[in-house]
Amino acid sequence: MQTWVYYAILSTLTGGAALVFAKMGMKQANEHLALTIRTGVLFLIVVVNAWMAGGLKDAKAIPQKALFWFVLAGVSTAVYWIFFFKAMKTANVSVVSTIDKGSILITFLLSYLLLNEPITPKLLIGATLIIVGTLVLIK
Template sequence: MWWIYALLSALFAALTAIFAKIGIKGVDTNLATAIRTVVILIIAWAIVLYKGAEHGMGNLTKINWVFLVLSGCATGLSWIFYFKALQLGKVSQVAPVDKLSVAIAIMLSVIFLGEPLTLKSSVGAVLIIAGTLVLIF
């Protein structure tokens, strides 16, 4: 079932690039990011409230809070730089570079999470990097 969610994530990430490229014409990218963030905030909290998941907030530890806040900061910075890159470049070049995050995440998961670096994940990361280089040059 996880792969269905992953495919939906990829689909909506692709749509994000297309919609953003059209929506940021003549707009400050920081303003565009702020608007996008408000929309995401409303949708995310609507889902939490609909599912009754807000009751779980009391169970969050200090470590949960620290790393969720850090993740939010990283996401915000990623979006700010992504929108600026989209405004300046072509979607067909920006999106593949953005997807280098997959190869970087594989490397960081080995370093910080102790996940095994398998031949399969190594080859996949190398292919992602190679594919990105082909698409941007």
């Protein structure tokens, strides 16, 4: 397997665990505090990781266009997590997380439109299954 596949699998494992851990904490705290603490910890770990990998040395030379996209991604992520934590506070994390995975359809569309990534038959089949699964959970 290629290295990126291992990273994706590790992302899946840690991402799934993070959601359950957050839901456990929200049994005793509100979603706003939960998200704030989670984001603070995340920020510290990401900064230390970037620093250790030498990824911060070019920060002053970042192109404006790249900065624009990173800021847009940051705003999008913040809004995403606010809504996600609100949903997770009052519903089963397994259902919220599954419905949330419908966001992959937005990723497919935007990656096609903005990055010129191909939409393959395999991708279409997977997207269809995600849509069907999401509809099953919503109804």
